[in-house]
Each structure stands twice: as C-alpha cells, then as structure tokens.
Amino acid sequence: MTVRVGAALAHSNIALSKYWGKRPYEGNYPATPSLSLTLDALTTRTRVRFDSSLRADQFTLNGEEQADAPRARVSELLTRLRVASGTDAFAEVVSSSDFPAAAGLASSASGFAALALAAVSALGLDWEIARVSDLARRSSASAARSLYAGFVELPAGPEEVTRDLLSAYAVAPRDHVDWRLVVAVAGDGSKAVGSTRGMNETSRESPYYAAWLDLAPRLHAELTAALAVRDFERFGAATEQSALAMHASAIAIGVVYWSGVTLDALSAVRKLRATGTLAFATIDAGPHVKVLCRAADANVVCTHLTAVPGVTRVIEARAAEGARVIPTEEVP
Ligand code: DP6
Secondary structure (H helix, E strand, O other), X not given: XXXXXXXXXXXXXXXXXXXXXXXXXXXXXXXXXXXXXXXXXXXXXXXXXXXXXXXXXXXXXXXXXXXXXXXXXXXXXXXXXHHHHOOOOEEEEEEEEOOOHHHXXXXXXXXXXXXXXXXXXXXXXXXXXXXXXXXXXXXXXXXXXXXXXXXXXEOOOOOOOOOOOOOOEEEEOOOOOOEEEEEEEEOOOOOXXXXXXXXXXXHHHOOOHHHHHHHHHHHHHHHHHHHHOOOHHHHHHHHHHHHHHHHHHHHOOOOOOOOHHHHHHHHHHHHHHHOOOOEEEEOOOOOOEEEEEEHHHHHHHHHHHHOOOOEEEEEEEOXXXXXXXXXXXXXX
C-alpha cells in the first residue's frame, strides 16, 4: 500500500472584469479575459491523500461526505492529474471552508485552487504555479485566479482550438492600492442556476451575448489601464459596467441572479456616489452585491449596506495572498 498526502489553502477571488462564456471547444477556456482581486473573506483548506488501497475517490466537504456531481467534479481534476503524472491511486479529499456555505458565497474558486495545489503537492510533483493554475482552470476557470495574490488576470482562451496551458497571472501585488471589497450578503443565496449553466445558456441563446463578447475585452483593458495608474474612479466605473453588461446578457434569456435586495443594494451604492462617496458594485452568479471602495470609505459603505432591508450580513474583505501548501494537520 502506498500513501501520499498533501494539503493546501486558497482564498476566494472576486472578478472585477468578468469571465462569462467559454470558447466553443473542449478544455474550459474562457471567451473573455477577467481581472480579479484575491480576498481574505473566504478560505478553503483541503487535504488530499492518494492511497493505492482505495477503490474510488472520496470527497468530504465541511464534514459531509459528497456523492454525485460534486464528487465527480473533484474526481475529474484528480484524473487529469493521474494521467499527467502516471499515477493510478484513488484519493480521499477532505475540504473545509471558514465561511458558512449556507450564506451562498462559498465559491468553486477557492475550492478548486486548494484542491489542485494539495493534489500536486501530495504527489510530490515539481510543477510551476502556472501549471497548477491551468489544472484548476480546467475544473472552474475562476479557480485559476485564486492561485495568485492581489490583482490577477486570466486571459481569454485562443480563438482557434487549443490544448495548450492557459493560466492566470498576477498583474499587481496586494499592496498596490488600498482598496476594499465590501460584500453585502443578500439572503441565503442558494443559486437557482449555477455559473457554468448560466454562462452556457447565455452564450447559446442570448441576443446580447455577441455584444457582451465585444464589450468585455474593452472594459477589461480599461480596468487594467486604470489599475496601472491607481485611478480608483476609472477602475470602479469599468468594474460596475462589466458586471452590469454581463448580467444584462444573462437577464435577456431569463437567467436572473438578482433579487429585490440586489436592486436595493445597487441603489444604495448609487446614492453613496451621489453624495460623494466613491463606491462601485459588482455581482456574480447570485444575489449578493460586492462593493469596491477605498479603505478610508469602507466604514461608511458598510453602514449603508447594513441598512438595506434584506441584507443579512456585511463583510469587509481585503486583498489576500495566493494559494499555498500547508501542513496536513491544518485541515480540520
Ligand atoms: C460570474 O468559474 O464558476 O463569477 O468555469 O464553469 O466553473 P466554470 O465557471 P466559474 O464562473 C465564474 C463566473 C463569475 C465571474 C468570474 O468569476 O469571472
């Protein structure tokens, strides 16, 4: 019997320029470039134990044994790694997040980043972080970004079919600017339509998908340029536009992630701007509103979002480090 163990920690990330849509070929290559901020708000710790005596992969998440789709998705990543490394042992995966999953914020980003790094570490593979990011991307593209600290870009995949490595990379360290992301949790947020399905339906059916594909790289370039010169207002305006355009393309076919609370929180953000506090909203595949602001304005932003009826919790998130290998005992 051979046993090999490794563990890793990864933080979530929130995209400020959004990935929404995939290239129309195998391999989970994004159709749009994205730019994210790695955040300390949610941390996932994962331990992977390859054991030649196991008959199948096992996956325990926050103390509960998983079956069906969640386990299959974990198994797919492990199988990619088994093929790449010539291993045939199954693995036991134990993962836990420090944020209550019921709040609906638990993201696949920190999960697949931690899993990829823990599994590569367990097998003792001498992989560069870019290769680990590519492995995570094939399971969930947003996870490719969580391997890195601070502001991170994941380019779009090439237009022509490829099987090449496509990884994220850091564009600015976490202390490049002192900006915060305030998360307004809008109810329990269990997703009606997951992000994979939502973007696939948008790309197949939305009359506005072509417009989104046209606009997204331009907004992305605007964000990147504004970040380089630390222009908060320009960066924030493009952030909000990216989220609104992405959701417009989805809403056009009835893929609606927003609730009444989302709209009220958006309006609170607009009111803040009208009264001189620079704050800009972004929204992912759920009802929660994440508000980008300067550190000095974080308190006033938190106060205004807490006052929105239906907002159950407000979390102030800061830029965090990328994923890292941790001692196996650190996974509860
Ligand atoms: C709205 O990375 O969850 O959060 O690659 O299909 O797993 P898959 O999708 P996923 O999509 C994230 C969508 C988003 C925007 C973003 O994070 O860029």
